[in-house]
Amino acid sequence: MSTRQAQGTILFTALLALIGIGVVVQLWLLAASVDALFRHEAGTPLHAAIGSAVVFAINGLLALYVFNFDRKIKQR
Amino acid sequence: MAEEKKDEKKDGCVECQKKKNAQWREDFPVDWESDNYVTRREMVKFLALGSLTIAGANAVVAGLPHMVKASEMPRTRVALASSIPVGGSKLFAYPTEEDPCILVRQNTGDLVAYSQVCTHLSCAVIHDEKENALFCPCHHGYFTVAEGRPYAGPPTRPLPRIKLEQQGNEIFAIGVEI
Numbered sequence: 618m619s620t621r622q623a624q625g626t627i628l629f630t631a632l633l634a635l636i637g638i639g640v641v642v643q644l645w646l647l648a649a650s651v652d653a654l655f656r657h658e659a660g661t662p663l664h665a666a667i668g669s670a671v672v673f674a675i676n677g678l679l680a681l682y683v684f685n686f687d688r689k690i691k692q693r
Numbered sequence: 694m695a696e697e698k699k700d701e702k703k704d705g706c707v708e709c710q711k712k713k714n715a716q717w718r719e720d721f722p723v724d725w726e727s728d729n730y731v732t733r734r735e736m737v738k739f740l741a742l743g744s745l746t747i748a749g750a751n752a753v754v755a756g757l758p759h760m761v762k763a764s765e766m767p768r769t770r771v772a773l774a775s776s777i778p779v780g781g782s783k784l785f786a787y788p789t790e791e792d793p794c795i796l797v798r799q800n801t802g803d804l805v806a807y808s809q810v811c812t813h814l815s816c817a818v819i820h821d822e823k824e825n826a827l828f829c830p831c832h833h834g835y836f837t838v839a840e841g842r843p844y845a846g847p848p849t850r851p852l853p854r855i856k857l858e859q860q861g862n863e864i865f866a867i868g869v870e871i
Contacts, residue, residue: 629737630733633736636741639740640740640743640744643747646747647750647754650751650754651754654754655812656849656850657850657851657853662755662757665751665754665755666748669747669748672744673745673747676740677741680737680740680741
């Protein structure tokens, strides 16, 4: 395995962990949002939705970066 | 000593070889490296799609109160205003016949209405005139008459409030605040 590939593997795993943490945060936001809905707090679900969208954007960018990196490795 | 250690290492290696050449490995050969590689890629895809789904679900939850508000609620005649004295109450059903509600005239003279279904375990709340509260007899939950917020007992969520409109002496229910 070349150094570049080894780096790629570590990067892949690290980004996978980051995306996983992001998904857990989103799940927490969703739970808080549903709880707030039942408590009739209109503001909280909106803020949670914005937060969730931001986390999704970060997750999406990380995933795209991972796949681009992966493609480059394969092309070499 | 050094030779003994070498022998131990050799034995260890023999054990390793036995494990490596286990029958099940021959029966079910797995290319671990490529398998892990594929699994990780699939995992990233799965998490990214999961992230999108959760973000969508969050957006739906955020939009739910607005969608409920936007939907048409019936306008139902509830009672005559003069028929409810200060501290008095009247039961009615809104928006359907299967949704029990309670109309209460507060000490200030204002009329308020709430769903009669307790937010704890769905027992019917009743008006406690002495406590000036809505009381759930099942688990001794208390809600304020003014806002329908729980202040004692197991309930943690407020009672859904029924929007009222008064036309002359008649009181109409026009919506539910969730």
